[in-house]
Amino acid sequence: MYANVCGFDHNKRSVVFNSLINKYNIIFIAESWFLNDESVTHNKFFIASSIKPPKPPSGHYKGGIYCFAHKNQYYYTIDNNENSDYKLQGNIGSFINGKCHLNNLRIFAKPKTYLL
Numbered sequence: 001m002y003a004n005v006c007g008f009d010h011n012k013r014s015v016v017f018n019s020l021i022n023k024y025n026i027i028f029i030a031e032s033w034f035l036n037d038e039s040v041t042h043n044k045f046f047i048a049s050s051i052k053p054p055k056p057p058s059g060h061y062k063g064g065i066y067c068f069a070h071k072n073q074y075y076y077t078i079d080n081n082e083n084s085d086y087k088l089q090g091n092i093g094s095f096i097n098g099k100c101h102l103n104n105l106r107i108f109a110k111p112k113t114y115l116l
Helices: 010-018 037-041
Strands: 002-004 026-030 046-049 066-069 076-079 086-096 099-109
Touching: 010 026, 037 046
Parallel strands: 002 026
Antiparallel strands: 026 066, 046 066, 076 086, 086 099
């Protein structure tokens, strides 16, 4: 789910953390304005955020995007065979130059020779 909230205040956080997080696997909150950033980034559902810009001389911060998800849903395991020498994981969320990439693939393997 993606929502432009025009300030991620207490009431909006309550809706996200008490209701929507149970309905959607991943939630992106745009235009958070970094309201109460300290408590948001320590929330158990917090995954990542855009970089907080310098405080403007007046008014609120501009922009701000947060990504939230259940930690157990955040990583999607393609092959989780415990007897296997390798493990593939996809849908690893990351922010690169302000863009969120959900199509990264990671390969975890025991030292050995593999053909890809």
